[in-house]
Amino acid sequence: MAVAISPGRDVMLTVDADQIEQMLINLVRNAVEAALEPSLGNDHSGSSKDGGEVRKPEVTLNWVVEDQSVILTIEDNGLGLLNPSNAFVPFYTTKPSGSGIGLALSRQIVEAHGGSIELSNLNGKRGCQVRVRLPCS
Numbered sequence: 001m002a003v004a005i006s007p008g009r010d011v012m013l014t015v016d017a018d019q020i021e022q023m024l025i026n027l028v029r030n031a032v033e034a035a036l037e038p039s040l041g042n043d044h045s046g047s048s049k050d051g052g053e054v055r056k057p058e059v060t061l062n063w064v065v066e067d068q069s070v071i072l073t074i075e076d077n078g079l080g081l082l083n084p085s086n087a088f089v090p091f092y093t094t095k096p097s098g099s100g101i102g103l104a105l106s107r108q109i110v111e112a113h114g115g116s117i118e119l120s121n122l123n124g125k126r127g128c129q130v131r132v133r134l135p136c137s
Helices: 017-036 102-112
Strands: 004-006 059-066 069-076 116-121 128-135
Touching: 017 059, 017 069, 017 102, 017 128, 102 116, 102 128
Parallel strands: 004 059
Antiparallel strands: 059 069, 069 128, 116 128
């Protein structure tokens, strides 16, 4: 599955590249897994179990510069968050093979860089959005 990247303007960040790479791997992997998760009437094979429209899995990534910060947004069209309040709790997972450390580690990385991270369900459509705010250099 391809992840659509809508690049923003060039921006310089003073960060630990390895840590930010790990954060991005965690967040994009979660989004892809959520988008690929079968839902009722949709098996991603091009057919629908109930005769309805088949949902094509989608993940988008973009960024904007706003108030001396870069805002990175990752959206998927998966089922969304069932319990957003537990999303950053270490070892909490809804995945059969999940460890529950990816989001907690991502938040720790972002906060260590002076930033913040938020997860929310999309308004008016299915899916989830992750917003990461990091200070610009």
